[in-house]
Amino acid sequence: MTTSPTVPHGLRPVAWTRAHLDRLAHSATTTAPVIRGPLPRVLPADDIWDMWPVQDEDGSACLIHGRELWMGLSAPAVGHPEERHDVARIRLLATGDDGWTDLGHVFADGASLGSREWSGSAVRRSDGTISVFYTASGLRGEARPTFVQRIIEVRPKLITNDGGAVIEGSAEHREIVRSDGRTYLIADEIEGGPGRIRAFRDPGWFRDPADGREYLLIAASTAWDDRYTGAVALAGADAGGWSLRAPLLVADGVNHEIERPHVIVHDSSYYLFFCTQRHSFEPSDSAPTGLYGFVAPSLTGPYEPLNGSGLVIRNPPEQPDQAYAWLVLNDLRVASFLNYRGRPGTGAWPAEASAARAAFGGTLAPMLTLTLDSATSSLT
Structure with missing residues (x-):
């Protein structure tokens, strides 16, 4: 049995429900094409996933010498792919017509506040600095990975040069917003693993053109009884720092793990996107791994699901895990990474290390493009 959440500021989040998911239908307009053949690797010797562009303050992609600046999680491409989460580091990259250039780790060894670095976002400021928002996972110096x-x-500082860009490594790392334990569960588990832990991570930066204020969207877990409590939390910037707001969306009883929430504004509407995996639904596999979305007239709603169900992009049924971590850019390009490819109906991540490694992509998947029309989306 669930109880009503404690919601700050009196706002009510939209509930993503089983009734929405019952409207989900297989359609060519929401199904990604099968990715065939090998793909070029962004990093030859490292896996990369959960990529995001560095934004300018208007939300557009940051350009350095005509090339887009990006970040992404990286780890050496060895061992079982699921172990990459235990050693993840944020990498700085540049991309243009000549492909990808590796600009190295964003932070110096031992600088971040966790034992590893998980997803986030970044924005270039007018004073020549860059705000990097990220998830510090675990604790610096811990003997084995925890899930704090x-x-x-x-x-x-972001320093540009003929070779691209360099990030100065001496700035302070500050925890800026905490889960309150009332509306949102505190993510401080010692034991766990991907898909089995509470969430307070993946900060996605957004400036609302309606009021000019900055916000962070955060993948969270709501603090009431049901185990399936995935949510999109909202934090707003003010003179004193960042403060938690009401969740934008809750998936009480439907989904355990909503990830990488972000918002874009298109044709004066606010589009809230997030991704989740098929094993995170209740019951497991009752909906596909994919990108899901809602639309509203303002940042705080009221939201309605795109395409009736919320489904925006799903992996094809014959390759249900081929891509993940979709991110919709302001120009409606959609980035993701090549995840697991294998036989239909099987999951490669539980396999032993060599089989899982053979099935894992660990590089950028082909870009997709969306068309958005009010509460309808389609792949173009």
């Missing part, structure tokens, strides 16, 4: 999650901002 904290939202961190660091604001180093």
Whole structure:
């Protein structure tokens, strides 16, 4: 049995419900094409996943010498792919017509506040600095990985040169917003693993053109009884720092783990996107791994699901795990990474290390493009 959440500011989140998911239908307009053949690797010797562009303050992609600046999680491409989460580091990259250039780790060894770094976002400021928002997972110096999650901002200088860009490594790493334990569960578990832990991570930066204020969208877990409590939390910037707001969306009883929430504004509507995996639904496999979305007239709603169900992009049924971590850009390009490819109906992540490694992509998947029309989306 569930109880009503404690919701700050009197706002009510939209509930993503089983009734929405019952409207989900297989359609070519929401199904990604099968990815065939090998793909070029962004990093030859490292896996990369959960990529995001560095934004300018108007939300557009940051350009350095005509090339887009990006970040992404990286780890050496060895061993079982699921172990990459235990050693993840944020990498700085540039991309243009000549492909991808590796600009190295964003932070110096031992600088971040966790034992590893998980997803976030970044924005270039007018004073020559760059705000990097990331998830500090675990604790610095811990003997083995724990699953403590904290939202961190660091604001180093971004120095451009003929080779691209360099981030100065001396800026302070600060925890800027905490789960309150009332509306949102505190993500401080010692034991766990991907898909089995509470969430307070993946800060996605957004400036609302309606009021000019900055916000963070955070993948969270609501603090009431049901185990399936995935949510999109909202934090707003003010003179004193960042403060938690009401969740934008809750998936009480429907989904355990909503990830990488973000918002874009298109044709004066606010589009809230997030991704989740098929094993995170209740019951498991009752909906596909994919990108899901809602639309509203303002940042705080009221939201309605795109395409009736919320489904925006799903993996094809014959390759249900081929891509993940979709991110919709302002120009409606959609980035994701090549995850597991294998026989239909099987999951490669439980396999032993060599089989899982053979099935894992660990690089950028082909870009997709969306068309958005009010509460309808389609792949173009």
